[in-house]
Amino acid sequence: MRGATPVLELLMAEADDSSALDIVAALSLRLMPGECIVIEAADEAELDAFADLCCGLIPLRAGRVRCLGHDWTDLSHIYAAALRARVGRMFADDTGLPFLDAETNILLPQLHHTNRARDELRAAATALAEEFGLPGLPQGRLSDLAPTDVVRAMLVRAMLSEPTLLFLHEVAPTLRPAILNRVVAMLDRGGAVVWLIEDRAARDLHRYAATQWLRLAEQGLAPTRPTR
């Protein structure tokens, strides 16, 4: 889209040596509204660290990272936190806060960043939960749920805010149709999606509704030819 602000821009960004991202090369990437890409790397920790870099959580030795036109280094921590509310994230091994119930864990970002009534959030989260195969909004603790249901709950949390930028990990095949519906709707709305996938032998763009497949390695981000 000509004239549109990129949703995400990495401009020769080099992570600080002390960071969790083990990449020394400068990273460059531009993600426009309506784009969906796949980032492939060796392990989930590296992928989460990359997403942290995109969200301004990793200090830079050089270069810049912009999200929705805002440079993370120019923002105060309050505005940076508010901007992160517009980024939906699903993390590896996400178990929520153990001392909060499942419903509060799911609604937490929206309760924190918005003034939307809890009943309204609960209704929206329930609809999303049913879309992702849960019978409703989980009650009790997240630790009481099956691992696949925790993943579903965390997906509800990530998508409840109707984010402009969404980071997703690989999900079970049964979840993929529902997630792809949401991904397509988000792309139509002008959002952008980044799939974070561990090494795959078969690189199938259609599987992720993606237009580009990139590999994250020591040399940086490199386009990878899809298998089909």
Place this chain on the structure above:
Amino acid sequence: MSRSASFDPARSGDEWRFFATVGRAARSRAGFALTVLACGLGVFRELLRPASWHRPVRAELRRSLSQAVGGGLVTTIVAGGLVGIAMVYEALFWLGEVGEERLVGSILVSVLVREVAPVLVGLILLGRSGAATAEMSELHPGHQLDSLNRQGIDPFLLLVLPRAVAFAIASYTLGVVFVATALTVGFTAGRVGGNVVMSSWEFSSTVLGAMRPADFVIFPSKMLAIGMLVAITSVLTGLEGSGRDRASDRLPRTFTRGTLAIMVTSLVLSLTI
């Protein structure tokens, strides 16, 4: 003898290792204390900013307040009653025996209000803070805390601020309950035993009249500071470590640190104000 002639390279390694060991231990203890003070300053700073009080932070404040006040109220009343008999009644009795009833106000204010109440209520709250330590010990620095940052939620605002404020409010509330209970029970015991001839109004006036302006500052200052520091030490102790320790490993550390915080705070404020 020159300094270079007394320098023995073979022995200097052992000496430096000794100093390094002592220094490392001292730095780690001082490091924790400095972290607690830094968090305390952070609490003051964020407390006054309306933007800090998001809905989840307010919900955590209500929950922590309910745990601290609700859970500690009965213990405080019982402790206040026991101190009322052991201290207030004894003071009334023995001062009456020597004809110095007029000193009862100043003694009770100096001992009960300024020193005993803050320390005992602090220890009661320290017991309640075990729940905070247990909750924090379930958080793994590499997981849940990072998860909060990734969602744009400051862990300090959600985990430290509401607990520190809740415990400060609880400490002051329970302190007032403690002192009121102790004075009431002690005076009542004295009247029932026949050792106290003054009326309840005279007794109240004596105690209130003995309070100097500094006492109206020192009591709330101690109660608020002790409550806040008990909460911060319990949260930080729960959060430290890699997550491999269980809550039962950290609770004794919480108790030791909390006790030190209570004693040092009480001493410093008593000497300062």
